[in-house]
Structures are given as C-alpha cells and as structure tokens.
Amino acid sequence: MIRILIVEDERAISDLIRMSLTRAGYQCRCVYDGLAAADLLEADAAFDLILLDIMLPGADGFELMEYIRPLGIPVIFLTAKNAVSDRVKGLRMGAEDYLVKPFEIIELLARVEVVLRRYQKLASTLDVGGLHIDLRSMQVFRDGQEISLTPKEYELLLLFAQNPGIALYRETIYQRVWGGEYTSTTRTVDLHVQRLRRKVGWERRLVAIPKVGYRLEA
Numbered sequence: 741m742i743r744i745l746i747v748e749d750e751r752a753i754s755d756l757i758r759m760s761l762t763r764a765g766y767q768c769r770c771v772y773d774g775l776a777a778a779d780l781l782e783a784d785a786a787f788d789l790i791l792l793d794i795m796l797p798g799a800d801g802f803e804l805m806e807y808i809r810p811l812g813i814p815v816i817f818l819t820a821k822n823a824v825s826d827r828v829k830g831l832r833m834g835a836e837d838y839l840v841k842p843f844e845i846i847e848l849l850a851r852v853e854v855v856l857r858r859y860q861k862l863a864s865t866l867d868v869g870g871l872h873i874d875l876r877s878m879q880v881f882r883d884g885q886e887i888s889l890t891p892k893e894y895e896l897l898l899l900f901a902q903n904p905g906i907a908l909y910r911e912t913i914y915q916r917v918w919g920g921e922y923t924s925t926t927r928t929v930d931l932h933v934q935r936l937r938r939k940v941g942w943e944r945r946l947v948a949i950p951k952v953g954y955r956l957e958a
C-alpha cells in the first residue's frame with residue numbers, strides 16, 4: 741500500500757486531504773508541525789510521498805525540505821501563498837510539484853498520481869468495474885476482450901476509474917477531458933458518458949447525479 745505523509749498544521753485542510761486520499765486507497769499519516777515531521781521521519785522514513793505545507797510551527801516546509809531531500813522521498817508543497825517566489829523556491833529545492841490552497845480535491849488526487857507514477861510507485865494497470873485497464877499501452881479489456889475506445893472516451897474512462905465513488909461535476913469532467921470553459925448548453929459530456937456506458941458495460945455503474953454530473957459506483 742502507498743504511504744503518504746501529510747504535514748499540514750491547519751486541521752480542517754489536513755483532515756480533508758487525509759479523508760480524500762484514504763478514500764482513494766492511500767494510507768495516510770498526519771503530523772501538524774515541522775519538528776514532529778522531522779522526528780517521525782527519523783524513526784520511520786518509509787513514505788512514498790510527502791505533502792508539505794510551507795508555513796508550519798516548529799520548522800517550516802523549506803527547512804524540512806533540507807532534511808527530506810537526502811531521503812529521496814518525493815514532495816508536493818502545499819502553499820497558501822500565491823507568491824511566485826515561494827513556488828520557484830520550492831521547486832528549486834527539489835519539490836516535485838506544488839498546490840496553491842485552496843485547491844480542489846480532484847486536482848490534489850491528479851497531482852499525487854502524476855508524482856507517484858513518475859516515481860513508479862503506482863501499478864501500471866487498473867482494475868475497476870469489471871474492466872482491466874493497461875495504463876502504459878492505453879488498452880481496456882473486459883473478460884479478456886479488448887474494447888476499442890476513442891482517445892476522449894479513454895480519458896473519460898480513466899477520470900472515472902481513478903476517482904471511484906466521487907461525484908464529478910460536468911464542469912470538472914469537461915475541463916479535465918476537453919479543456920476550456922464549460923457552458924451549460926454543452927452536451928458533449930452527457931453524450932460521451934452515454935456512449936462510454938454502452939461500450940464498457942457501465943450502464944448501472946456510471947450513475948447520473950441530478951444537477952451535478954456523474955459518479956462511478958465503486
């Protein structure tokens with residue numbers, strides 16, 4: 741199981757991150773100040789990823805980074821500041837990525853996944869809803885039979901497969917798969933979801949949520 745350390749002193753944010761990551765199948769550990777993080781890492785450095793707030797009591801995120809770097813654990817900075825200098829500094833210090841608070845959970849999950857994949861911590865296949873998805877070859881199978889999907893259908897499938905049980909807004913789906921601004925007159929999402937359902941046999945799994953969008957029943 742993938743282990744993620746969350747170093748964030750704002751309880752509400754920390755709790756939200758932990759809940760979301762736990763639901764996505766990660767094992768999480770939370771600490772709320774910089775010194776506690778350093779102590780924990782000294783005793784147990786078996787983490788696959790660290791989410792690191794910058795402004796922390798005890799020791800700040802930048803100070804901790806000096807400490808984490810030799811351990812070779814990838815870091816995503818969480819920063820409340822929109823200051824470019826902070827982000828640049830974080831990346832220069834070896835962080836893999838950063839997230840500016842407040843962020844959407846779906847964005848957090850996506851970035852966590854990208855970093856884990858870069859470090860080859862994630863499996864290259866995904867089994868969900870009776871489908872077997874090979875993320876490297878971008879092939880999708882049901883009962884050993886390959887299902888042919890268009891590139892957009894594949895991206896749509898992956899978005900649901902990687903966020904099981906999570907309600908996805910039409911706007912979010914549109915932005916993630918097609919990019920650009922969603923307007924309520926756009927039926928692209930609905931049409932593609934209908935086609936995808938039929939193609940992969942998710943008629944009952946991919947449920948519509950009135951006024952919101954869709955959710956893949958886990």
Ligand code: CA
Nearest residue numbers: 749793795796
């Ligand atoms: Ca903070």
